[in-house]
Amino acid sequence: MMRVLLATSLLAGVSAGSLRAEEAFDLDALVAAAKQEKPINIYDSTGKIVEMAENFSNKYGLKVTGMKVSANSQLEMIIRESQSSNVQGDVVLITDAPAALAQLLPEGFVENYLPGDMASKIPEEFQDPLAISTNANVWAYNTEAYDKCPVSNIWELTETKWKGKVALVDPLTKGTYTDWFNQLETHGNDKVAAAYKAHFGKDLETSEKSAAAAWIKALAQNAPLATDGDDPVAEAVGAAGQKEPFIGLLSSAKFRDNGDKGYKLGVCADLDPWVGWTYIKLGLIASKTKSPNTAKLFVHYILTEEGITPQMKDGKIPTNTDIKVPDDEPSGLAKVADKLLGYRSATGLDDFDRREEWQDFWRVNYKK
Structure with a gap:
């Protein structure tokens, strides 16, 4: 993935070109320009976008509407809207980074924008394309039934004791799961093999192409x-x-159910070699938006603590390193962030290309 610190220029009166992120950023000028434009819509896969858009509208006196749209639907809508020159979604916040890398950016349906005052706050690997947050799926257990997580190594989940007692989202229905499989093999294979040896006391011998595939x-x-x-x-x-509750792999956002539904979810904080894995949410602007300055202003807003706070309550970790996760975030994710397999978008295109291969691999081996 490209890592050039480049932000596509969408300022009114400036033709399609580029603006270096480190150049001067004038927020007041951007607000003034946005006030001359029509209202915009924001697509996101979480309902929190409604609250975020309302907060933005109240702050700047601009009309912005947040719309909950699944990642798959976002892709189809963005492409069709651009092809028909009838943009409805001006800013897209999308968790399907590989598809954005493969389908949206190369075809020019969307453009990347990094506000100049954020270049020093956002790590380079999250700048092009711009990721606004990292989201996590973690292994969890029932704290009422167990004093601590009953498994300490991912290979335990493959043993007879846990046969039929592990729950996860069907990898055939969600691309981030097959992306995880590919990231696991590409970036975590040695640790999977080491975890096998740590648990069974011997080296892994397998006919599969990798330790990750074997697991x-x-x-x-x-x-x-x-x-x-x-x-x-x-x-x-x-x-x-x-x-006898299940062990499960689920979004960190679901830990809010401890308060809302009386659940007893706890993170398997000492699981070897990872307690879970992350994926990223990109913030991109529709290339044919008729309100480019408002779109840019919203992207800037969600990179601030005020803008992203509603999603931090669901365990989303901002890419802006100046922002700290609240202490009362339900999952306690910040305490185990260094134990997550972090998503590397540098191999995002390979993740996308191998989705069908990993789906077939799961389909062939899955036993009910």
Whole structure:
């Protein structure tokens, strides 16, 4: 992935070109220009975007509407809107980074913009394309049923004791899961092999092409509960009153169910070699938006603590390193952030290209 610190110029009166992020950034001028433009819509896969858009509108006196749209629908809508020159979604906040890298950016449907005053705050690997947050899926257990997480190594999840007692979102329905498989093999294979040796006391011998593939196969063959979303996983793991609850892999956002639904979710904080993995949410601007300055202003806003706070409550970690995750974030993710397999977008195109291959691999090996 390109790592040039470049922000595409979308300022009114400036033709399509580029603006270096480190150049002077004039927020007042951007606000003034935005006030001359029409209202915009924001696409995001979380309902929190409604609150974020309302906060932005109240702050700047501009009309912005937040719309909850799934990542898959976002892709289709952005492409069709651009092709018909009828843009409805002016800013897209999308968690399907590989698809954006493969389908949206190369075709010019969207453009990358990094506000100049954020260049020193956003790590380079999150700048082009711009990631506004990293999101996490973590292994969880039921704190009512267990004093601590009952597994300490990912290979335990492939053993008979946990046959039919591991829950996760069906990898055939969510691209981030097959992306995780590919990231696991590409960037974490040695640690998967080391975890095998640590648990079984011997080197891994497998006919599969990698230690990661061997673990994924073993997990699939251990009859996990593959669900259509994170809610069923959260219930299977965290619902109160269970004698033998599931171990589960789910979004850190679901830990709010501890308060909302009385669940007993806890993070497997000492799981070897990772407690979970991350994926990123990109913030991109529709190339044919008729309100480019308002779109730029919104991107700037969500890179600030005020702008991103509603999503931090769901365990989203801002890429702006000046912003700290609140102490009362339900999952306690900040305490285990260094134990997550971090997403590397440098190999995002390979993640996208190999999705079907990993889906087939899971499909062939999955046992109910």
